[in-house]
Amino acid sequence: MIKNRLLLFLLFSLYIISLSASLAQAAVTILDNFNHSDGPIDGTWTVQSGTFNIVNNAVQGGDYALATFNGKSSNILEADVEATGSGIQYVALVLGYRDLNNNYFIKAQDDDGGTPDFNRLYCYYGNNHQLPHWANDPISLSPSFTSAHMRVEYNPSTHNITIIFSNVDGVSGTQQYICPDAPLTGGNGIGMGSFNISRGKLDNFAADLPSVAIPTMTEWGMIIFVVLAGLGAVYYLRRQRRA
Numbered sequence: 001m002i003k004n005r006l007l008l009f010l011l012f013s014l015y016i017i018s019l020s021a022s023l024a025q026a027a028v029t030i031l032d033n034f035n036h037s038d039g040p041i042d043g044t045w046t047v048q049s050g051t052f053n054i055v056n057n058a059v060q061g062g063d064y065a066l067a068t069f070n071g072k073s074s075n076i077l078e079a080d081v082e083a084t085g086s087g088i089q090y091v092a093l094v095l096g097y098r099d100l101n102n103n104y105f106i107k108a109q110d111d112d113g114g115t116p117d118f119n120r121l122y123c124y125y126g127n128n129h130q131l132p133h134w135a136n137d138p139i140s141l142s143p144s145f146t147s148a149h150m151r152v153e154y155n156p157s158t159h160n161i162t163i164i165f166s167n168v169d170g171v172s173g174t175q176q177y178i179c180p181d182a183p184l185t186g187g188n189g190i191g192m193g194s195f196n197i198s199r200g201k202l203d204n205f206a207a208d209l210p211s212v213a214i215p216t217m218t219e220w221g222m223i224i225f226v227v228l229a230g231l232g233a234v235y236y237l238r239r240q241r242r243a
Contacts, residue, residue: 028206030204031044031072034058034204037054045069048068049100050064050066052194059203060194066105066127072209073190076151077190077207080148081150082146083116083117083146084201091108091192092105093152097189101127104123104154108148110199116146118145121138122138122139128193148166159183160182
């Protein structure tokens, strides 16, 4: 009985140590850099609405376009965004996708249609649809910009969505905005959105994905110690029973 308990303790200890050594760690991973031949996006995406095409190693979408990345989920997305040409345009990052009517649709938009720049930020629920009681008013981007690195993060504890623009027009510094109290979507898909096929560009679509951590020397030492201690205890108990 004592030996059985000791073996169970040994196995449980090994499980705890190996689990702690391989806990998921956050790692931003580029899922698509769009460095492919010009033409429609490939099969790693599912186009849910509109069209998307790769143009000069970046992606541009048609009116009210939305595509989801297959087989991945995350609460954090990043991408490089750029406004090009005159005309109303936007690019969006999509979190919590369940269907076209249930997702977080966070977009940087050129509202004036004149000089190409993003001057408004919208937090929508659904494919370019506003849910009346959430983030109803557009947020003015100050200052407006032509290009930036866009990060969108959903906090499942507070239900706030934080948007950060960095490398704004190639200059250091950031702009940060918060859209609070996002309603639950019931989904966990990720994706992108766009409007105006010849305007807004998106590149280097990335997500914060779990990665397996390699045990450190200290963790390997703990594992070896537990194994040797357990084997030593078993050997000692066997000697005692034989005595």
